[in-house]
Amino acid sequence: MFNFTSLLGARSSSSASISLLQLEAGINILVDVGWDESFDASLLKSLESHVPSISLILLTHATTSHLGAFAHCCKHFPQFKSIPVYATVPVISLGRALLQDIYATNPIAASTIPQDAFYNPSQAKGPVPNMLHQPPTNEDITEYFNLIRPLKFSQPFEPEASPSSPPLNGLTITAYSAGHSLGGTIWHIQHDLESIVYAVDWNQAKETALLAAAWLSAGGTEVIESLRRPTALICSSRCSQRVMFPREQRDSHLINLIKTTISNGGSVLIPSDSCARSLELAYFLENTWNDEKSGPENTDSLKNASLYFASASAGLTMRHAKSMLEWMDPDIVREFESLGQDNRNQNQQDIKTPFDFKHLRFVEKARQIKKMMAQSGPKVILASDLSLEWGHARTFFDEFCANEQNLVVLSQPITQTPTGRESISHTLWNLWCDDSSLAKANGEIDPDAVVETAGQSISFTHAKMEKLGENETILYQQYLAAERQKQWTIDADKATNLRPGVDDAIDDNASSSSDESEESDDEQQGKVLNVTTNLSSARHKAGLTDAELGIDILIRRKGHYDYDVRGKRGRERMFPIMPPKKAQRSDEYGEIIRPDDYLRAEERENLANDQKAHKSSKEVEMGQKRKWGQLSQTNLTAAIDINGSSKKRKVSGKTQDDGVYTDSGYDTMGNGTEFGDDSDSDDEAPEKPEGPVKVVYETKTITINMRLAHADFSGLHDRRSMQMLIPLIRPRKLVLTGGDPEETMALQAECEKLLDTDTSSGDNASEVFTPAVGETLNASVDTNAWNVKLSDALGNIKWQMVGSLGVYPLSGQLKAMAITLAQPQHQAKRLKGDPASKAITTTSTEVTTDANDAEVETVPVLDVVASTAALSATRVVARPLHVGDVRLSDLRRRMQSMGVGAEFRGEGTLLVNGQVVVRKSAVGKIEVEAVIGLPGFSITDSTFDIVRTRIYESLALISQSS
Structure with a gap:
């Protein structure tokens, strides 16, 4: 059995991808946890309802559309962190960098709290605002991605199941290169008779830095055995109707656009994602700058322009790329080996890699953007994000709009939009398509066309964060209290892993109540939250019914002393236990130890006397917390050197000026450094409001004067690749997902022509399906299988084991045998007068009744061939x-x-x-x-x-x- 359900992405305008694969015996596999640029939590409701039944999770690409919601689900969905997750090493590393970039630069990535989640919203004056969840920190994101288990290409692996899942019974998963991104994966899932290939967003064409999709064998004429003739092929239809030009033509087109803009004194902006496709673009641009040998007299020389990569995680992305060369094209490995040989010949100690850039400089902070834009001269900027909705690309776009000499290059077709609205990049794509379609008489789009916007106006939705008002803060605190009550109804073993954002907010306030030295806003909010929690306990536990509480009613409700456990299973048969709260706060080294807890009685008295004597001192005593940014006298003295000048180092672990790499920066002493990293000045970016916040949306209209162009660096399969590979793969069932309705229906018509979809033609027939979001499709393999009984003569056969299956050669025959079924007396009396029970027919057995009303079942029985002369003559001996x-x-x-x-x-x-x-x-x-x-x-x-x-x-x- 195999059922496919698309939770997001199938035949829709959203680019997000979430798929659920349901196999035999209750095995559910979730493939991808994607999101689109709207970051709407309501899109994930269907996923949240399936979380308790998910066996394992597979991730395909390090893009927003494939894992953008992973951190949100880990933080806000109960039991999600306990599900095993599998991905390749590049997807894990680059996905972590991607989400850190998103949450650092996009305020709405935290997602708004659903309106129906508030308890008694009528207490608030006016409509309920769009309050934001607490976003995960960089430490949280690192923790979530550390839970992912890495895999290598082409190595079969038997995964583990989640604690709430049934056994996987020999399920095998294998990762193959997808080619779209570094470490991007085509998943092959083998379970019993089902062979499933999940391939979305793959690229068969050879690129500069990335591997091609691993469909074909070494000779390039046949599909590899494990991917050939699967029972179901799940393929994306996104961008499948375009015809991709050769790589040389595409590269030369982009370089010509850049040179023309530079000669006119303009700058070029290339929006891209943070990690996946930006690596290919960054490597290509760096090599192009290295190959440029024109003199200073040429005005279109690339040497006249500065090259930048603007992303909040640019340095982290490139550091990961240096350590994952084995996942890239073999030419990259050979280049690395040649660089290492040159270094050894020159007796150099440091090892250079192809991603040690000389010309490409990184821009990670807002102050660096202002300093860079203040400099004169043309610039070529590769910036995140592709949608122009968030990230540094949005800041650069505002600067580029006014100058008609500037150029914005769309690096891939933007055919899908966020839910409920259009992104800025989609609006620009429509402008380019409408104008460039006039370049040819036949109405086709000219890929080399450059569109002059000439003062056109575009509208977009702008999100702005604001602090909550007094009434809104009370409503937010009640929401947190209701979430805590729901958490208390979960098993004690799992309670500490559920709702980490809410749990940390409440437990931190509870643990900090013993520290009188810190009187911050968070502590005051925690006191109010504790009061709200106690009040909500009297309101029937945040509106939970008796059925929802289950056996927890014994400890949650007063006056309940008994619970019927007859027919119950698991936890419902045991007396509930209240999960204890966290006793200690922890850091990356474990639980924080308070020295005051280990003092003797006389030491406590001496310490109390010292505290009274020095009550007016601002120095923090032993065992107490310091406020944020407050330094002790010892640390303050250590921060000043002998000459009295302080080192240019940020205390909070940010970028340092001594050339040491940290998570938020890059080696400032080597090549490919951050641009203008002035560590002695604070970031000039607008400060975010502290505490709970809400998001306010407003529609803005701007006038654009820059030029628009398109160079296809999407790295996706095109129509020619589909026409070549689909007949070679020959799937029994082809499921199309991951595209808009027009693309999906057009690809379905083409695949039906390529495949023999006539089911009456036999086993070679194939079927093409295009399910919608939320629709469950039965894509099981069409096989004829029967259950037979073995006769007594076959009771002592010796089975040969092939994996988990027993095999035995036999020449036998099937016989029909009647078996009388014994029935309880009370059941026989009940069924005696029931006309519906006279005859029951199944697919393999037949149940009838005899004259005495006793049920007789006819079953097939496998027996040895009779030793008669006629049968012996026709007996065929099989070859070994x-x-x-x-x-x-x-x-x-x-x-x-x-x-x-x-x-x-x-x-x-x-x-x-x-x-x-x-x-x-x-x-x-x-x-x-x-x-x-x-x-x-x-x-x-x-x-x-x-x-x-x-x-x-x-x-x-x-x-x-x-």
């Missing part, structure tokens, strides 16, 4: 054959356990002991070859025999004599 699948990774592990060296050399090739080569072709054929002529090899060497023996041991020999 080997059954099973040889995995090179398992063979390598077996050889290493025997002390024999084995290592992979290329795709599908295993070298054993430097002498024997084992290859596995795309069709699954195993070839074993001995390399003759190597030093130390002799014809009597037993390595070949050992390898052959181990291969045969992993297979089951099926013969009639066995």
